[in-house]
Amino acid sequence: MSEYPRLVVNLKKIExxxxxxVQLAKRHGxxxxxxxxxxxxxxxxxxxxxNGGASFLADSRIENVxxxxxxxxxxxxxxxxxxxxxxxxxxxxYTDMSLNTELKTLCKLSEVAIERGTTHDVVLLVEMxxxxxxxxxxxxxxxxxxxxxxxxxxxxxxxxxxxxxxxxIPTEDKIHEFDSxxxxxxxxxxxxxxLISGGNSANIPLxxxxxxxxRINNLRIGEAILLGHDAVYRRRIPGTHSDAFVLExxxxxxxxxxxxxxxxxxxxxxxxxxxxxxxxxxxxxxxxVGRQDVDPEGLKSPDEVKVLWSSSDHMVVYNIPRxxxxxxxxxxxxRSYGALLRAFTSPYVKKEFVH
Numbered sequence: 205m206s207e208y209p210r211l212v213v214n215l216k217k218i219e220x221x222x223x224x225x226v227q228l229a230k231r232h233g234x235x236x237x238x239x240x241x242x243x244x245x246x247x248x249x250x251x252x253x254x255n256g257g258a259s260f261l262a263d264s265r266i267e268n269v270x271x272x273x274x275x276x277x278x279x280x281x282x283x284x285x286x287x288x289x290x291x292x293x294x295x296x297x298y299t300d301m302s303l304n305t306e307l308k309t310l311c312k313l314s315e316v317a318i319e320r321g322t323t324h325d326v327v328l329l330v331e332m333x334x335x336x337x338x339x340x341x342x343x344x345x346x347x348x349x350x351x352x353x354x355x356x357x358x359x360x361x362x363x364x365x366x367x368x369x370x371x372x373i374p375t376e377d378k379i380h381e382f383d384s385x386x387x388x389x390x391x392x393x394x395x396x397x398x399l400i401s402g403g404n405s406a407n408i409p410l411x412x413x414x415x416x417x418x419r420i421n422n423l424r425i426g427e428a429i430l431l432g433h434d435a436v437y438r439r440r441i442p443g444t445h446s447d448a449f450v451l452e453x454x455x456x457x458x459x460x461x462x463x464x465x466x467x468x469x470x471x472x473x474x475x476x477x478x479x480x481x482x483x484x485x486x487x488x489x490x491x492x493v494g495r496q497d498v499d500p501e502g503l504k505s506p507d508e509v510k511v512l513w514s515s516s517d518h519m520v521v522y523n524i525p526r527x528x529x530x531x532x533x534x535x536x537x538x539r540s541y542g543a544l545l546r547a548f549t550s551p552y553v554k555k556e557f558v559h
Contacts, residue, residue: 206554208452208453208454208492208493208533208554209451209452209453209454209491209492209493209497209552209553209554210451210452210453210554210555211449211450211452211538211547211548211553211554211555212449212450212451212558213246213248213249213448213449213555213556213557213558214445214447214448214449214450214559215248215251215252215399215443215557215558216252216283216559217258217448217559218249218252218253218429218430218446218448219252219253219255220255220256220444220445221238221256221428221429221430221432221441221445221448222238222253222255222256222257222258222388222429223242223256223257224441224442224443224444225305225408225425225429225441225444226256226257226258227257227429228408228411228412228441229393229411229423229425231411232385232411232417232418232420233417233421233423234402234420234422234423235259235421235423235544236252236257236258236259236290236422236423236424236425237258237260237261237262237282237401237422237423237424237425238250238253238256238258238260238261238262238425238426239261239262239263239424239425239426239427240253240262240263240268240272240345240426240431241262241264241265241268241284241426241547242426242427242430242541242544242545242551243262243430243544244268244271244548244549245263245267245268245269245271245272246271246548247272247274247275247276247277248557249272249430250272250275250277251275251277251489253429254277254364255263256429257452258425258475259280259422260279260280260281260282260300261277261279261280261281261282262281262282262283262284262424262426263281263282263283263284264283264284264285265283265285266283266287266291266294266295266298266299266507269281269283269298269299269321270294270298272325272349274390276497280300281298281299281300281556282299282300282301282302282303283295283299283301283302283303283339284303284424286302286303286304286305286306286309286329286337286506287304287309287313288300289308289309289312290315292309292313293316293522293558295313295315295316295324296313296316296317296320296322297320299324300324300325301324301325301326301327301360301399302325302326303325303326303327303328303329303337303363303507304326304327304328304329304446305328305329305337305338305339307347307350307351310326310350310351310354310357311354312354313354313356313357314354314356314357315356316356316372317356317357318355318356318412322356323356323357323358324356324358324481324546325357325358325360325361326351326357326358326359326536327359327361327362327363327399327401328344328347328348328351328361328362328363329364329365330344330362330363330364330382330384330385330485330553331366331424332365332378332381332445333366333367333372333378334365334366334367334369334370334372335369335370335457335541336365336368336369336370337365337396338364338365341370341385344385344389345389345392348389348393348492349393352393353416355459359395359397360397360398360399360428361397361398361399361400362382362385362386362389362397362400362401362403363399363400363401363402363480364378364382364401364402364403364425365403365404366378366403366404366406366451367403367404367406367435367436369413373406373436374403374406375411376410379402379410379420380418382402382418382419382420383418383419383420386400386419387402387419388510394486395459399421399422400419400421400422401420401421401422401423401424402418402420402423403420403423404423404424404427404435405425405426405427405428405429405435406426406434406436407423407438408425408434408435408441409434409436409439411485412434412441412442426526427541428441428444429537430448430449430507430541430544431446431448431449431538431540431541431544432444432445432446432447432448433446435541436478440452444446446501446537446539447537449537449544449547450535450536450537450538450557451493451498451503451531451535451536451537451538451543451547451553452533452534452535452536453491453492453493453519453533453534453536454491454531454532454533454534455489455490455491455492455528455529455531455532455533456490456491456518456530456536457489457490457528457530458487458488458490458524458528458530458532459487459488460485460486460487461485461487461488461514462484462486463480463483463484463485463486463518464482465480465481472531473515474488474495475479475546478513480541483522486522486528487504487524487528488512488521488522488524489520489521489522489524489528489532489534490518490519490520490521491518491519491520491521491534492517492518493517493518493519493553494516494517494518495515495516495546496516496517496546496550496552497546497547497550497552497553498538498543498546498547498550499518499540499542499546500514500543501540501542501543502538502540502541502542502543502544503536503537503538503539503543504536504539505521505534505535505536505537506535506537507525507534507535508523508533509521509522509523509524509536510522510523514533519533521546533540
């Protein structure tokens, strides 16, 4: 099997990033769930997060959770995406808790947990304006009233999620809204929630800005740990590494060519109509990696090599070293969540873990 393209993963940097963010959250009375969905449930990265102080792990896909369990990880794991009815058996078997928004799913979780002689913890996700998954506020009291009646499941807390689908920012006003919902529900039912999970890497700016105290005691953090930046402004988090993931690709052609295409232009293979900048005749390299493997816009070259174009299997780069030749390897730091997700998902990108 070919050695390239290759993704080199520095586990010590991920552990250090986790520790930095755990300490930041701790100052605000919060713990951290290390989110592994962006790295396809990598056990190596999950262990690095736990070594860095993450209280538990979280992932969206049961396949990834099974991978973590099969690698010997016994720490608590939360399922982030509300379970499909068809996977409830495995959810109860492999996870300790799950986010939920549907009573039909809770009922099935209850049935399976009772059959297994266990209790499955559930955290109810509240719709806070993101318009993805979440229980609408006017339904919440009736929903919880029913959920509390189910045997086999225990309502451990409430959660909110922003800045994923539509990009709604978790502002202080949103945090206060969520706090008031938590307080109202607790007062209404005479309960005290154990887990109040207030968001993800988009919440980091509020932690850095020393926002006022909140009822939130947990954050679900993936991107900030993996890439060292927040998920709203993409600003570097002090004390973290932003180069834990480096993609290496090999040159299959190096020569001078005009930077503009010649001939009548239409759409490319992705249904796009590209725009081209006239750079004259330039020396460039074609790398054996493409958009099937990575998002080229999320790459940063330490040597200032620039990406010109990319198709599914080829990436054209320029501003290359003068002595570059076929067989040379080019390295790029992964700087975006989309690029990281695609590189980890691609079976053509080899993964190498270093300490």
